Amino acid sequence: MTEKNLLANPSKNRTPRHRAREFALQGLYQWLLNNEDATTVVNNIRAAHGFDKADGDHFTVLLYGAIKDSLALRDSMAPLIDRNIAELSPIEHGILLIGAFELKNNMEIPYRVVINEAVELAKSFGGIDGHKYVNGVLDKLAVKLREEEVNANKRK
Numbered sequence: 001m002t003e004k005n006l007l008a009n010p011s012k013n014r015t016p017r018h019r020a021r022e023f024a025l026q027g028l029y030q031w032l033l034n035n036e037d038a039t040t041v042v043n044n045i046r047a048a049h050g051f052d053k054a055d056g057d058h059f060t061v062l063l064y065g066a067i068k069d070s071l072a073l074r075d076s077m078a079p080l081i082d083r084n085i086a087e088l089s090p091i092e093h094g095i096l097l098i099g100a101f102e103l104k105n106n107m108e109i110p111y112r113v114v115i116n117e118a119v120e121l122a123k124s125f126g127g128i129d130g131h132k133y134v135n136g137v138l139d140k141l142a143v144k145l146r147e148e149e150v151n152a153n154k155r156k
Helices: 003-007 016-034 038-046 056-068 070-080 090-105 111-125 130-145 147-155
Strands: none
Touching: 016 038, 016 056, 016 090, 016 111, 038 056, 056 070, 056 090, 070 090, 070 130, 090 111, 090 130, 111 130, 111 147, 130 147
């Protein structure tokens, strides 16, 4: 076994914030497919095995925020995607909602971290090349929502 394989155990490398994003994605998936209200979704996810290892506050902010702002977040993404939002897989759709919400509302999290976390979610839960799609859309959205931060990073 190579050293890389020894370090690639996802259960040991996930931070509480990353776990919060994973659970928020599961909640958004449930919401997108079943159209349940946010409180029902939150209660279902909070009862899930392993939730105690997640950052519960970040999960709540992400899930409620992404659902509440979903129309505005979709509008901000629509010009950046190559298809109708309804044609996205529910996984990619949920990941893009999480990424867009964090880019818009969590300025304390560097935009590169937001994009990287979304890409990691897409690698774990999405289709074969879904992470490339998520990366491309969120890169463009970061320029729209955090132009100053993106430009400052380009100068470095």
